[in-house]
Amino acid sequence: MxxxxxxxxxxxxxxxxxxxxxxxxxxxxxxxxxxxxxxxxxxxxxxxxxxxxxxxxxxxxxxxxxxxxxxxxxxxxxxxxxxxxxxxxxxxxxxxxxxxxxxxxxxxxxxxxxxxxxxxxxxxxxxxxxxxxxxxxxxxxxxxxxxxxxxxxxxxxxxxxxxxxxxxxxxxxxxxxxxxxxxxxxxxxxxxxxxxxxxxxxxxxxxxxxxxxxxxxxxxxxxxxxxxxxxxxxxxxxxxxxxxxxxxxxxxxxxxxxxxxxxxMKLKARPEFEGPRLSDLAALDDAAFRAFFSGSPVKRIGRDRFVRNVLVAIGNSGEGDLLPAVRRLLADPAPVVRGAAVWALSRLAPEAFFAARIEAVASEDDEAVKQEWRALGPAIG
Known part of the structure; x- marks a missing residue:
């Protein structure tokens, strides 16, 4: 009918x-x-x-x-x-x-x-x-x-x-x-x-x-x-x-x-997501990232991409207190994280960046990360 x-x-x-x-x-x-x-x-x-x-x-x-x-x-x-x-x-x-x-x-x-x-x-x-x-x-x-x-x-x-x-x-x-x-x-x-x-x-x-x-x-x-x-x-x-x-x-x-x-209430922000500390976020490994962002859309981009973003923010912070997190992530297994850490280092500690860049390029096996080291200063191999 x-x-x-x-x-x-x-x-x-x-x-x-x-x-x-x-x-x-x-x-x-x-x-x-x-x-x-x-x-x-x-x-x-x-x-x-x-x-x-x-x-x-x-x-x-x-x-x-x-x-x-x-x-x-x-x-x-x-x-x-x-x-x-x-x-x-x-x-x-x-x-x-x-x-x-x-x-x-x-x-x-x-x-x-x-x-x-x-x-x-x-x-x-x-x-x-x-x-x-x-x-x-x-x-x-x-x-x-x-x-x-x-x-x-x-x-x-x-x-x-x-x-x-x-x-x-x-x-x-x-x-x-x-x-x-x-x-x-x-x-x-x-x-x-x-x-x-x-x-x-x-x-x-x-x-x-x-x-x-x-x-x-x-x-x-x-x-x-x-x-x-x-x-x-x-x-x-x-x-x-x-x-x-x-x-x-x-x-x-x-x-x-x-x-x-x-x-x-289910649409109200979770307090821990309203301005979390960059130092805490930079310390997240994959398991901690998944646990912290459980149920959140943030989890879908994965830890490496997220920490890349955090490092860009750290580079923009002007805060020398965040340098230890940057230095640690220079050795991260993920190239996209290492590359972002290089940029953050160049922003927070230019002298340390220039002092490390020649040796870092020689030991780095990822071309994109090498390019991050080469991006500033005189050309190096």
Whole structure:
């Protein structure tokens, strides 16, 4: 039996009420064909090489650009937002040079786990009530959540390319439920950025070649998370003490003045992730790293990449007290860690760096680490 418009409207109301009761902050619905410009924009992003080493974006481009390619039976896309707004401006930690600044979204449990669990409950009850097939997606799937969020009315894609909500600012986790049920759709949100450039102008690495465009290769979030090799020299000083991600463009958005702090304890930051000491983080071996970041998205980048980030922050700290940690990591088994330690040494103790570089190059077997030693001063073999 085909559901009537009245029945579908009633089901939509039940779905929204259920999602809000489950803890989601906002729920809107759009059609799977509501982002017709997405394929062209994605293609331009990829052709410009702005995705950097994220090859999976190109590999999944066809599915990513059109929900119907990902799942031909989809008739409605339910977009859900979960507020994770911080209590304070996270940029205040940038002044604490001996402490690490972890992006707000990663200061507690992995949001993928939190949202997927909630989505499965809401979607499962929808399927049970209606018999319609459903699928749930969170971030890691090839779904263009931000354009779909804009089309659904959750918010609009700001000049920093992230979703902005009039109610929650730039602090919404996004998830989606694809359903074979044809539910009534909501009106899209219009752009409210106006002439504001706050998010663009505050970027430490000028990662925005133009409003509404981002070059991931220059973004600190990409550099500290997705990038597996050494941090490019030109961006290291600009990283400051940002050791996992960057919140600057989100935190600068004027719409945050209307945002609400996350109300659920499970979304509140863990105290140990709010400015941990760089000296403690530099001491983490693989087992300690996994234990400290258990359940956190930080764990996914691995100890070596993380300690690389910590060493860049140490190099930017100006704190001679952190030299013992740097010297110890000059002998780390991971080349990416040793290379970062070389740079940190050159920043904190230039004389020691120059005194050690000739012998260090001769004994080093990794070319990238050798290049770190060669980068400053007269040429050496």
């Amino acid at each position: 085909t559901a009537t418009p009245k029945q579908l409207a009633a089901e939509k109301a039940r779905l929204v009420a259920d999602a809000l009761a489950e803890g989601f902050s906002a729920v809107r619905i759009t059609a799977p064909d509501a982002i017709p410009l997405a394929p062209e924009r994605l293609d331009a992003f990829l052709k410009d090489g702005h995705h950097g080493s994220m090859g999976w974006m190109a590999e999944t481009a066809e599915r990513r650009a059109d929900p119907r390619v990902l799942w031909p039976d989809v008739r409605s896309v339910v977009m859900l937002g979960l507020n994770y707004g911080p209590d304070e401006d996270p940029r205040s930690l940038l002044e604490a040079r001996t402490r690490g600044n972890i992006s707000v979204y990663a200061r507690n449990r992995d949001y993928h786990d939190i949202i997927k669990g909630k989505l499965k409950l809401v979607a499962g009850r929808l399927a049970s009530r209606t018999g319609a097939e459903v699928k749930v997606f969170v971030d890691t799937a090839p779904v263009m959540e931000k354009p779909l969020g804009e089309a659904s009315g959750l918010g609009w894609q700001g000049k920093h390319t992230n979703l902005v909500s009039r109610e929650f600012g730039s602090w919404l986790f996004l998830g989606s439920i694809f359903t074979a049920l044809e539910l009534p759709v909501d009106a899209p949100e219009r752009d409210h950025c106006g002439k504001c450039r706050a998010c663009l102008d505050c970027c430490p690495t000028q990662a925005f070649p133009a409003p509404y465009r981002i070059d991931a290769r220059r973004c600190i979030s990409y550099l500290t998370i997705e990038n597996a090799g050494p941090i490019p020299l030109e961006f290291r000083e600009a990283m400051g003490n940002r050791i996992y991600g960057c919140d600057d463009c989100l935190a600068a958005c004027p719409w945050n003045k209307f945002a609400k702090s996350a109300s659920e």
